[in-house]
Amino acid sequence: MERSETVEKFRERLSQVIEERGVTRSAFATEIGLDRSTLSQLLSPGNERLPRSETIVAIARVAQVSVDWLLGVIEQGRAGTQLVANALEIEPGAGLPMDERLERWHKEAVGAKVRYVPSTLPDLLKSPAIIRYEYEAYGALVPQARIEQAEARLAYTRRPETDIEVCTSSQSLRDFAEGRGIWDRLDREARVKQLESMAELTEELYPTFRWFLFDGLWRYSAPYTIFGAKRAAVYLGNMYFVFNGGEQIRALTRHFDDLIRGARMQPPDVPNFILGLLRDLPPKPANATSGKTAAKRAKGMAKK
Structure with missing residues (x-):
């Protein structure tokens, strides 16, 4: 896969996971530790660069998808065992x-x-x-x-x-x-x-x-x-x-x-x-006594 194809596939799948999570771009950016402008740049059709590796991992972790799926390397197996364990x-x-x-x-x-x-x-x-x-x-x-x-x-x-x-x-x-x-x-x-x-x-x-x-x-x-x-x-x-x-x-x-x-x-x-x-x-019995009072009374009788 050409680099341009990887970037395009990444952009498509990033848009897909944000939509599926039902959150705004701003909220998703906060979840993955980015500012909104950086996320908007990643989603821009004119963008030709992938983010840093730690950003890709953060996106995969938050979205519960595999890095390989996010980059378009595989079509299936979005969630992986390791990601579930990390969650x-x-x-x-x-x-x-x-x-x-x-x-x-x-x-x-x-x-x-x-x-x-x-x-x-x-x-x-x-x-x-x-x-x-x-x-x-x-x-x-x-x-x-x-x-x-x-x-x-x-x-x-x-x-x-x-x-x-x-x-x-x-x-x-x-x-x-x-x-x-x-x-x-x-x-x-x-x-x-x-x-x-x-x-x-x-x-x-x-x-x-x-x-x-x-x-x-x-x-x-x-x-x-x-x-x-x-x-x-x-x-x-x-x-x-x-x-x-x-x-x-x-x-x-x-x-x-x-x-x-x-x-x-x-x-x-x-x-x-x-x-x-x-x-x-x-109803509370008229001659009811508290536990402490009953205990004191029992103790006094024992002494006698």
Whole structure:
């Protein structure tokens, strides 16, 4: 193949991948680390030069195509095994209380839609009591740091440019209300206050924050977050699987959209559903005592 033919084929396929990604030239240039004018020059019909090798590799990585296909050397095999491997990063230490990666990824996704399947409740809706309960094993400083992060996330969500969608099963929310599973040691009063707060916040934040509830008998999802078109992080308990490739992000986006299509509860109805959970709770016994009070009483009886 003549050099001029290679340049022409490169230009055609570069235009093709930009169109398929559904982004502007400016956005694509940012993704590959070029300024817009340089990208425009590469796409110009009068251009007779190929970009530097590192630019070609960057384009191939972002577009999830092989370099050989991009240069017209082959007609098939656009995505290669090595490119898929490069699109995945394994991040250990997920869930550490002082982990700042999620905050950084959220900041990088400012202005883009964030899709989120939480492992328990949506972080920005959690009250200080819930956060202390979840992180009580880490000492006093850690829950406080998490509380500050949740408050910052909530403040950001109140900004009009935010766009956040959350999906969880209705059963997981009912389990929380009734104190089942991981919530079995959380006292009733804390659960009631959390439910009241979530009912208010989901109504206040709508429509920039939209919470969908699906039926856990019909749908399932591991916890993950999609940060716009840049990144998706799947939470596996002690590590993140972080996808930076377009096709992997699109696959997770399709999965999230499927959860939404199967949702039994739409965002405007979630506040009333939460209030219904509150109404269904059995009344607190008149002679009920807190766990601490009961423990002290039992200890005193043991001494006697």
